[in-house]
Amino acid sequence: xxxxxxxxxxxxxxxxxxxxxxxxxxxxxxxxxxxxxxxxxxxxxxxxxxxxxxxxxxxxxxxxxxxxxxxxxxxxxxxxxxxxxxxxxxxxxxxxxxxxxxxxxxxxxxxxxxxxxxxxxxxxxxxxxxxxxxxxxxxxxxxxxxxxxxxxxxxxxxxxxxxxxxxxxxxxxxxxxxxxxxxxxxxxxxxxxxxxxxxxxxxxxxxxxxxxxxxxxxxxxxxxxxxxxxxxxxxxxxx
Amino acid sequence: xxxxxxxxxxxxxxxxxxxxxxxxxxxxxxxxxxxxxxxxxxxxxxxxxxxxxxxxxxxxxxxxxxxxxxxxxxxxxxxxxxxxxxxxxxxxxxxxxxxxxxxxxxxxxxxxxxxxxxxxxxxxxxxxxxxxxxxxxxxxxxxxxxxxxxxxxxxxxxxxxxxxxxxxxxxxxxxxxxxxxxxxxxxxxxxxxxxxxxxxxxxxxxxxxxxxxxxxxxxxxxxxxxxxxxxxxxxxxxxxxxxxxxxxxxxxxxxxxxxxxxxxxxxxxxxxxxxxxxxxxxxxxxxxxxxxxxxxxxxxxxxxxxxxxxxxxxxxxxxxxxxxxxxxxxxxxxxx
Numbered sequence: 001x002x003x004x005x006x007x008x009x010x011x012x013x014x015x016x017x018x019x020x021x022x023x024x025x026x027x028x029x030x031x032x033x034x035x036x037x038x039x040x041x042x043x044x045x046x047x048x049x050x051x052x053x054x055x056x057x058x059x060x061x062x063x064x065x066x067x068x069x070x071x072x073x074x075x076x077x078x079x080x081x082x083x084x085x086x087x088x089x090x091x092x093x094x095x096x097x098x099x100x101x102x103x104x105x106x107x108x109x110x111x112x113x114x115x116x117x118x119x120x121x122x123x124x125x126x127x128x129x130x131x132x133x134x135x136x137x138x139x140x141x142x143x144x145x146x147x148x149x150x151x152x153x154x155x156x157x158x159x160x161x162x163x164x165x166x167x168x169x170x171x172x173x174x175x176x177x178x179x180x181x182x183x184x185x186x187x188x189x190x191x192x193x194x195x196x197x198x199x200x201x202x203x204x205x206x207x208x209x210x211x212x213x214x215x216x217x218x219x220x221x222x223x224x225x226x227x228x229x230x231x232x233x234x235x236x237x238x239x
Numbered sequence: 240x241x242x243x244x245x246x247x248x249x250x251x252x253x254x255x256x257x258x259x260x261x262x263x264x265x266x267x268x269x270x271x272x273x274x275x276x277x278x279x280x281x282x283x284x285x286x287x288x289x290x291x292x293x294x295x296x297x298x299x300x301x302x303x304x305x306x307x308x309x310x311x312x313x314x315x316x317x318x319x320x321x322x323x324x325x326x327x328x329x330x331x332x333x334x335x336x337x338x339x340x341x342x343x344x345x346x347x348x349x350x351x352x353x354x355x356x357x358x359x360x361x362x363x364x365x366x367x368x369x370x371x372x373x374x375x376x377x378x379x380x381x382x383x384x385x386x387x388x389x390x391x392x393x394x395x396x397x398x399x400x401x402x403x404x405x406x407x408x409x410x411x412x413x414x415x416x417x418x419x420x421x422x423x424x425x426x427x428x429x430x431x432x433x434x435x436x437x438x439x440x441x442x443x444x445x446x447x448x449x450x451x452x453x454x455x456x457x458x459x460x461x462x463x464x465x466x467x468x469x470x471x472x473x474x475x476x477x478x479x480x481x482x483x484x485x486x487x488x489x490x491x492x493x494x495x496x497x498x499x500x501x502x503x504x505x506x507x508x509x510x511x512x513x514x515x516x517x518x519x520x521x522x523x524x525x526x527x528x529x530x531x532x533x534x535x536x537x538x539x540x541x542x543x544x545x546x547x548x549x550x551x552x553x554x555x556x557x558x559x560x561x562x563x564x565x566x567x568x569x570x571x572x573x574x575x
Contacts, residue, residue, distance in 0.1 A: 036328045036331065036332060036570065036571065037568050037569075037570050038568075039332070039335075040332075040335040040336065040339050040567040040568075041566075041567045041568050043339065044339055044567060054339055054340055055340075069284065069287070069325070070287070070324075070325045070328065073287055073288075073291050073325065073328070073329060074328050074329070074332050076291060077290075077291055077294060077328075077329045077332040077333055077336075078332045078333070078335070078336045079336075080291075080294065080295055080333075080336075081294070081295070081298075081332065081333040081334075081336035081337055081340070082336045082339070082340050084295050084298065084299070085309055085336060085337045085340035085341055086340045086341075216295060217295050217296060217299075220288075220291060220292055221291065223288070227282065227284040227285055227288070228284065229278055229282040229284065229285060230285070233277065233278065
């Protein structure tokens with residue numbers, strides 16, 4: 001199975017190609033919100049360099065949030081239109097699932113990527129190490145299994161959800177550094193802070209093999225929260 | 240040549256197929272008007288969320304209405320300017336994806352030029368050169384159109400766009416959103432000569448517009464001497480007269496500047512497009528003035544005046560003919 005994967009949820013976007021679970025190539029864009037300009041030319045170039053034609057791609061995998069609303073939408077709209085125009089499959093992969101893959105090998109039993117979500121909130125989710133992976137099923141199963149939901153919460157609300165020993169990382173820690181200085185939380189040399197399209201491709205491969213597919217007509221970004229306008233209107237209506 | 244047009248610059252998700260820049264094979268528009276009405280204007284984030292949901296259903300419908308698959312499409316045209324940046328990005332992303340997937344040429348279209356092109360989709364298209372007036376929620380522009388793809392800007396608004404003035408006055412009068420049709424409806428029972436609101440003229444020979452003074456005059460009239468009131472007390476007793484008199488002032492200014500432009504440039508024809516070109520009194524006055532002066536006035540049907548993708552596909556065909564195609568790095572330009 002040939003997969004083309006997009007990750008545009010943060011400030012460093014990327015595209016990757018993978019075949020039967022093995023990474024073929026990956027290209028990261030220059031930093032900044034340039035996803036709209038870079039995405040399709042990068043895909044075209046990688047496909048050509050791999051000796052494929054675009055119709056060879058069986059599945060378009062896309063990081064579907066949470067993250068930059070605009071960035072995620074560009075990735076999702078692109079993947080939807082490609083899947084529709086070619087009659088191929090599509091799979092949305094949560095950006096935090098892909099980001100968790102950046103955790104170092106010695107991260108311990110639990111990791112929590114924390115992404116700055118503005119509005120005094122962070123996007124986060126807690127992941128536990130998958131024992132099956134260590135038992136030898138390397139590459140066949142996910143390394144990290146999500147415990148609970150994808151969150152968009154104030155950092156104070158995240159803290160009680162972090163079990164002792166959790167390895168935390170991500171740009172969401174910068175603004176709230178003091179809050180997260182809890183002696184039982186683990187920090188290490190900071191792993192890469194941007195989810196990679198290669199991780200999106202790898203996770204999509206595992207899901208696709210298990211028979212999972214999204215409907216291109218129905219796939220929407222994971223925003224995790226209403227718009228600012230809806231929140232303000234809602235609180236006005238209550239008063 | 241069959242061109243698939245895509246339009247997502249503001250709050251309509253639209254796709255259409257047009258043959259040879261003339262025959263509309265399909266024209267699908269999903270309006271978000273109801274989504275935004277409680278907020279009194281377009282909320283960009285809500286608009287973008289709706290676009291990403293509507294894109295594929297709208298594209299799919301545009302093809303099936305035309306009785307075609309993507310194989311039957313020769314090029315894809317998309318609005319890349321001007322508009323809401325996050326919204327433009329989505330149509331452009333979809334257009335690029337389709338072009339890469341199916342090896343089609345991509346054409347980037349200016350939304351305002353597309354509004355002018357709407358007149359070329361009628362049974363009696365204009366012949367350039369002509370003057371073009373584009374009136375919408377975001378723009379009030381006068382052009383000299385030398386060719387469907389060559390427009391010289393002659394004048395534009397220095398403050399509010401005309402559609403914006405309608406929205407603000409509608410909100411002031413408690414009429415809700417969108418302002419254009421609501422003010423027009425309220426004005427039907429009013430006397431357009433009841434109140435004399437200002438007709439702003441910006442210096443001799445200027446073809447620019449200004450509507451903020453007019454909007455303020457409406458506010459002052461409605462709230463009377465009580466300057467502490469931000470919104471006038473309701474109900475407004477002479478609301479129909481206020482609406483009719485405001486609308487008359489807007490129409491007077493638009494018609495005056497437009498025919499000054501026609502005269503200054505010696506044009507023989509006039510095109511008016513954009514959402515505000517749906518306004519009944521504006522259409523009547525332009526047509527009457529044109530008839531009196533022997534100027535051919537081209538007013539597209541209303542469903543081609545509001546945002547749609549047929550006008551994008553049509554102009555896209557003309558641009559493709561002129562070799563003006565884009566590549567996959569096409570970037571959106573939110574302001575014109």
